[in-house]
Amino acid sequence: MALYVYKFGGTSVGTVERIKVVAEKVKKAHDAGDQIVVVVSAMSGETNRLVGLAKEMQAQPTERELDVLLSTGEQVTIALLCMALHNVGCEASSYTGSQVKILTDSSFTKARIRDIESAKVHADLNAGKVVVVAGFQGVDELGNITTLGRGGSDTTAVALAAALKADECHIYTDVDGVYTTDPRVEPKARKLDKITFEEMLELASLGSKVLQIRSVEFAGKYNVALRVLSSFTEGKGTLITYEESQMESALISGIAFNRDEAKLTITGVPDLPGIAFKILGPIADANIEVDMIVQNIADDETTDFTFTVHRNDYQKAKALLENICTELGARKVTGDDNIVKVSIVGVGMRSHAGIASTMFKALADERINIRMIATSEIKISVVVDEKYLELAVRVLHSAFNLDKQANV
Amino acid sequence: MALYVYKFGGTSVGTVERIKVVAEKVKKAHDAGDQIVVVVSAMSGETNRLVGLAKEMQAQPTERELDVLLSTGEQVTIALLCMALHNVGCEASSYTGSQVKILTDSSFTKARIRDIESAKVHADLNAGKVVVVAGFQGVDELGNITTLGRGGSDTTAVALAAALKADECHIYTDVDGVYTTDPRVEPKARKLDKITFEEMLELASLGSKVLQIRSVEFAGKYNVALRVLSSFTEGKGTLITYEESQMESALISGIAFNRDEAKLTITGVPDLPGIAFKILGPIADANIEVDMIVQNIADDETTDFTFTVHRNDYQKAKALLENICTELGARKVTGDDNIVKVSIVGVGMRSHAGIASTMFKALADERINIRMIATSEIKISVVVDEKYLELAVRVLHSAFNLDKQANV
DSSP: OOEEEEEEOTTTTSSHHHHHHHHHHHHHHHHTTOEEEEEEOOOTTHHHHHHHHHHHHOSSOOHHHHHHHHHHHHHHHHHHHHHHHHHTTOOEEEEOHHHHTEEEOSOTTSOOEEEEOOHHHHHHHHTTOEEEEETTEEEOTTSOEEEOOTTHHHHHHHHHHHHHTOSEEEEEESSSSOBSSOTTTOTTOOBOSEEEHHHHHHHHHTTOTTSOHHHHHHHHHTTOOEEEEESSSOSOOEEEEOOOGGGTTOSOOEEEEEEEEEEEEEEEEEOOTTHHHHHHHHHHHTTOOEEEEEEEEOTTSEEEEEEEEEGGGHHHHHHHHHHHHHHHTOSEEEEEEEEEEEEEEOGGGGTOTTHHHHHHHHHHHTTOOEEEEEEETTEEEEEEEGGGHHHHHHHHHHHTTTTSOSOO | OOEEEEEEOTTTTSSHHHHHHHHHHHHHHHHTTOEEEEEEOOOTTHHHHHHHHHHHHOSSOOHHHHHHHHHHHHHHHHHHHHHHHHHTTOOEEEEOHHHHTEEEOSOTTSOOEEEEOOHHHHHHHHTTOEEEEETTEEEOTTSOEEEOOTTHHHHHHHHHHHHHTOSEEEEEESSSSOBSSOTTTOTTOOBOSEEEHHHHHHHHHTTOTTSOHHHHHHHHHTTOOEEEEESSSOSOOEEEEOOOGGGTTOSOOEEEEEEEEEEEEEEEEEOOTTHHHHHHHHHHHTTOOEEEEEEEEOTTSEEEEEEEEEGGGHHHHHHHHHHHHHHHTOSEEEEEEEEEEEEEEOGGGGTOSSHHHHHHHHHHHTTOOOOEEEEETTEEEEEEEGGGHHHHHHHHHHHTTTTSOSOO
16 A cells, blocks of 8 residues: 555646546545545636736735635635545545645745644545645644745645655646657657656756746655656656666756747956956846856956846846946947757766767757857756757757667 | 624625725725724625536535535635725735634534634734634634535624624625615615614514524624615614614514415314324425414314415425325315415514504405414514515505604
8 A cells, every 4th residue: 555645737627527537536546545645736727817806906916815815726626626536436535725734934925835734634544535635825823824836736745745755746747757858849759767856857947847846856855756647648657756776877868948048248358356246246136037157268368258048038138238348348248049058967977978078979960059058967058049959959869869768 | 993893795795896895995994993804705606606616526515525615705705805905005814714713513514603713803903904704614623614504604794793792793785774674565665773683583584685594693692783784885774783662662663575475274184182293294304394384273173274385385285285184084175375474573562462453454454365364472474365465565564654763
């Protein structure tokens, strides 16, 4: 007998029919003898409807009251799912965040989980019941209703799995797992059976929006085995877990890319201490997020400084940078908003040399010019012209044999 | 400085605009220096929408889960009303039933209030805040969400008023008070300034559906001054309170009527002990509610037994009664489903003789035949042919001078 936490997002519980499908899936696992805790989101569309109502009342809705309002979304789903479970003869009880209880701090709309009381859940599980918990919500020490912010239901599921010492936490989504890259770009993209938390974090932050970063971090921290599966098809999905020995032979796990990048360069900057802050300080003050940063010493002992921003922020960042250029007495500002970032990710690169050169050679063979390079322990990112995106992804996918099962 | 509990029903908070109107009304009272607790229902239509969803999941929705589901209705309203109050610069905090907390028994869908913790509410009021409480819901000792059943928001308001020792409990509805009779039947019907709890109970149960009987009983029991007012117009409404000396001169407070009545008579019943039970037992077993009951001894020492039922139950009751007739060896069953009940209600009849004869004379003068009579301490009901309903109400309204202010 194993204990699983299942999480179903808004799309998976978006209609009466889909809730019934979820109930059948849960009943099947329960009938097989496993203990099942289900975490659900609000039915898709419901949160937007409620936010719409709130904004009609108040342009900037009071956050405490917004949480009272939004938390009703999941409360509706837990009740309906329990009814659907009862309807197929499966015993189940629902719990709101405050009923469990999921204790959070008092940061309304973006609360952090502090503690989970699991006694009631264990009691119900031991009595043979399925336990259905509202995702996304908790309660602070004063009894105020809180919500966890975007992706909060994933966080609830992982935190519950940690608190209950569950065998696995299953995140059911509309994709059937984590792929080596986006199948819309490389049809040979292959579903991964396993991936490490660190790789998943790099892939997620680079655009594979399967899981919320926060829940992956949480799962890594508390060592919760996380599995991504499809709500709509059968299959084992992708298991996200700690690095294991047999994983080592896989050099690269996946290829991520970001389309909406732009890069800015300021050249001929006097090479003085604090120059990076003087350049990036005003950019940060304008709430513009900076991604890659590269600094080179030029021949004349001035510095060339390049960074990337989201394409939407390009014009604003460029204008700011031109002011900075004048202030610093730098040479000039250049920029390009027709670039993309392509990254290879894999824990294997820690112990294997030559991965970077394999990457650069593969791109060079196709005459894809690399505009920028940045590396981390398990990731190498390059900036290339936008027109090369698909080609670069496919070339790298092939160069690292990602279409073939790595370790079998 | 007075402490008021205001209750607004589903129609009064049915749209964003109406919630804003409620916020203005509450702010005005708060600005005038009064302490205000607001109890709200779900937005009109919301409860039906949720019940509809529940029935799609399960023909007979599990009651515990139905309460989890339905309680979201009021939770949405409290959050929206607080936002609307903040929007007009009025400090306010929302509370669900479990947050207050409103402790109930565990009878899901029809829970009874056991206790109300008023500490948080008083603290907020003393801090100058308006307190907004979700009606209709509570929490049992185990932390399960419960609902109070039909009219539960009125009950919440009255119970809160009792617990907080409020000066008055205002029930805002779509009528501006309690009338001497239905103005659609008698245009001369007059709004009453005051009425006793007992009279209100008789009027409510007879069809003046302004207030839920249970909340009036509750208000009477805990001596909560209850005022019925309109959400949409100004005015002092009707105060429902204990009998006071100056009320005594009003003989009759109002005239109630029920349209959907039917009567059944079984004649020639052998007059033996237990005969009433033998006749009414099978009727009750079939879940048919019996209203008036009259029994007469006939000349031949048999009994004639007559009772009224809701018109929808007439055919079913008649069939049952015909079986009973055969079993008991009674003479025959007759019936009439074209009848109505008209009642005069007033605490004054306790101390004044001749009220019944005034009633009967007024009806006789118009040749309205009385088919049945039943009396209680503060009420006289007659059954007449349906066609006489309006005439009877108007004649009695005039006979008891109800169109004129009674005690000024």
